[in-house]
Amino acid sequence: MSLLASDFDFHLPPERIAHVPARPRESARLLDVGPDRVADRIVAALPSLLRAGDLVVANDTRVIPAQLTGFRGDARIGITLDRILADGSWHVLVRNARRLHDGDMLRFPGSTMTAEVVSREEGGAAVLRFSEDAGFDRFLREVGRLALPPYIERPDGPTADDTSDYQTVFAQADGAVAAPTAGLHFTPSLLAETQAAGIGHLTVTLHVGAGTFLPMREDAVSAHRMHAERGIVSADAAAAINAARARGGRIVAVGTTSLRLLESAVDADGQVQPFDGETSLFIKPGHRFRTADLLLTNFHLPRSTLFMLVCAFAGRRTMLDAYAHAVATGYRFYSYGDACLLQHDPAAS
Incomplete structure (x- = not known):
């Protein structure tokens, strides 16, 4: 059955x-x-x-603070890091994934970090290669937010207690x-x-x-x-x-x-x-x-x-x-x- x-x-x-x-x-x-x-x-x-x-x-x-907001031009792209791959690139889930194309470059306000779209996948996933490895942890602390589950109500984002x-x-x-x-x-x-x-x-x-x-x-x-x-x-x-x-x-x-x-x-x-x-x-x-x-x-x-x-x-x-x-x-x-x-x-x- x-x-x-x-x-x-x-x-x-x-x-x-x-x-x-x-x-x-x-x-x-x-x-x-x-x-x-x-x-x-x-x-x-x-x-x-x-x-x-x-x-x-x-x-x-x-x-880790895995929720990021990137921009391709003026297009706002919501990104949730999923897992790091063997070559150092990241598998991610993407909102507005249809706006991305292989080779696009994303910028992140408040940081010099950029990310290249290596490939897109079905279901709103993609692979990104970030421009810096050495400062990545600091980048996440400064720019990323906790990706709290959607059923936890946080209209203004995660709190300090979270x-x-x-x-x-x-x-x-x-x-x-x-x-x-x-x-x-x-x-x-x-x-x-x-x-x-x-x-x-x-x-x-x-x-x-x-x-x-x-x-x-x-x-x-x-x-x-x-x-x-x-x-x-x-x-x-x-x-x-x-x-x-x-x-x-x-x-x-x-x-x-x-x-x-x-x-x-x-x-x-x-x-x-x-x-x-x-x-x-x-x-x-x-x-x-x-x-x-x-x-x-x-x-x-x-x-x-x-x-x-x-x-x-x-x-x-x-x-x-x-x-x-x-x-x-x-x-x-x-x-x-x-x-x-x-x-x-x-x-x-």
Whole structure:
């Protein structure tokens, strides 16, 4: 039976969408979901829900100010950086892409930086080559803005609070367009509590691209193609994950990004291997998970690839029922919202 995006639809009242995070971060609500339970908790309770010997795996990507405004002559061009390519050029998403042609030069007010249009792609994407490499980070800090998700209302653009709110405590490696939002719930004190309980943690890197904001355009799930994202699993991280599993510890993926990367790096025998490259893995019902036992994740959009991923992990019916409970009991959705702790259900794969 072919999967349809409409199979993963649910009603979400607009007032359930969070526009600011919980303060403190670990005070956010946490829906504890298993095949036979749905329990209301808070993120601060996470250490008591895990066991000594478990290993928390989080994404240490750092969000860059990826939203740019360029000009070709008088034509205003909205640009969202997606990912850097092997030759140093950038894959980007472009508003008003029809106004661009190969070889066009773009300028950016307030900067000497320019960008050449190397090529255009279908669906409003392009490849740009910027004129300077050495000053690129400074250019982004001076000219770029955070590319906040469209459902977070910011009529005047991102605020000063967003600069810190939209960055996780794990953030180290520059390169993400969007935050790995499950990590937003962690604080140094929560990490210290998990460590005191005998729960380990480590990080991997998946640079979340602009494609995460794109909706599915077709109802047939098989027609959707995921945007590639760059990921890194170090040899030390792979070895630690495999060792934790061998000792009987559970792997707790923090966010769908961490889980996608682990599933991209695992071999047929269930051993996580070092990984350094791009992944466009589309996890949907039918996927056989080989890495994580638990998934900490935020609440996702209807008909989205991320909601399909959690349905693949924990079961479609389980997740539809859990989301209905969350809506009815006032949970806050999306990037700045509350969280779920999902138990993998092998019967769902």
